[in-house]
Amino acid sequence: MEIAEPIKVYILTGFLGAGKTTILNSLLSQFPGHKNIVIENEFGKVNIDAGLITEKIDQLYELTSGCICCSLDNDLLEVLGNILQNTDRPDQVFIETTGIADVGNIIGMFHMPEVQRHYQLVSTLCVADAENIFERLQQLPETGKQLSCADIIIINKIKHLTLPELVYLSQQLEQMNPLAFITTTEDGHVPLHTLQFSEKPLVPVSTASPVKHPHKVNTVLFESPDAFNLNMLVFVLDFHFNAYPDQLYRIKGYIRVKDTEEKMLVQSTGKYLHIQPAGSWGGQQPASTLVFIGKELKSATIQRILAPAIRKAQEKVERDRIR
Template sequence: MEIKHPINVYIITGFLGAGKTTALNALLAQFSGSKNVVVENEFGKVNIDATLIAEKIDHLYELTSGCICCSLDNELLEVLGGILGMANRPDNLFIETTGIADVGNIIGMFHLPDVKNHYELIRTICIVDAENVEERLEQVPETGKQISCADVIIINKIKSLTTPALINLYHQLEQANPLAFITISENGEVAVKDLQLSEKPLRQQAPPAPVKHLHKINTVLFESPEAFDLNYLVYVLDFHFNVYPHQLYRIKGYVRAKDSEEKMLVQSTGKYLSIVPAGSWGDMPPSSVLVFIGKELKTATIKRILEPALKK
């Protein structure tokens, strides 16, 4: 029986007009030797972006009935099922979201057990328009979540920025999402090697230089040597993600659990929360490290939320 490997998935998100389609074309050119499928989502009846894809692809799905992060959940799942039924199974799936997408919910879909059996989410890439990122954040609040949920952030259209302004923007994005790899581009190009980087350390090696928070998006780092009650931890995280979806965007880290010698990987974006075993602690002493990304988060509030779940 033939073993079918999971299809690699790349999600490309970003602000309106940031250069997502250009970045998609640049990626497709580098995967020209593979079988590639693209899902294009445009908020409107006519998908203009689909006509701008210049590279050869094996199949294009156009979703124009709404945003796939909300109204099109079922339609996207149907597309994913249809891809599995293709005679020539693709190697890669590229999803370009609409500029107003809450990408956390899309990411969550690829962690559903039935989807995860066939698809592997490799990277979520956010394209940032360096020329008007502040304006876009004011216009579309979801763009803050796009930055927070990204694994790779590409600062695009940098030509008009002075070097000090570019450095300042880089540091703002780094503070808004310390988990992401950040690079720059003038025309949306991204190198495949930038998508294959190892995970950044969760602990900060040194305090970053103080800069203005990007529209009040900030990060809280929680550390504790105590063990968590996992059932209680799931309860408090699930509860606060549902109660404060417009303030708490993303959680990622490792926790020490009572009655377990393994470290547990915690990930949360959109409506999805996962806590799974992630191997032994090795030579490191067991200690929980969690990164919270959101809007106007307070260290004291995060501690107050988590402390009841710690084993006393």
């Protein structure tokens, strides 16, 4: 029996009033001839945004009993299962989360093996309102989490910004999330050709800036030639993600692991941690490179978190040498 191609998934997030639904309509209009399904989530019993979707879609699912990223985990999985029962499979699924969503958990769901068999998460897009993004960052931690989890950040409503203001905003967002591609729009129309769906290299921008950041979200880069003990690494990362969910938002990178020649891909968002083989190192010297995104992170703290996993690997080397 031929296995069907995974259904492509796009997650659209951003704070209330940023322009998510307008951008969703823009994206839908650029997939003529495709079968598109939209999953809309609004925090409340009535989903107002669903009525604003003007482009042609083949099916709309509305989740209104809570936030899609927390209490509705099971509801979302049920919807994804129902979609697979359709006689006519869709080409794509667009998920628009509520404006107060902590989107990390929903991203993590699409890394679960049983979900990955049927769905491919292409990209997470975060819409940032150019006029009040810094205010939102001060008010609500969810805004920083949404930006940190994005593969693409769309700065919307830029027409009232001067060029220096736009450059400054772009630089600040890039420092907050160096893993994301950043693009801009005045009115919510985003041409597909301007969106980069390929992976961005794991090289964060410099955190040095003469101007005080109007937010507390920052990036820490960890680099080391030392190998990790995989079991200990999973333990320390799981512990700290669960112990400090409001401080540590996202991890992504490649690591060197003791007793294997393969490099391993590390991805962590929300409550989900995934470490999986990512091929050989090729001509590269095996070494670990991890990008941490969170609130007021410090390099010394990251070093301290990871140290037990490196030390455990080194202890094994010493025991093997003695034998």
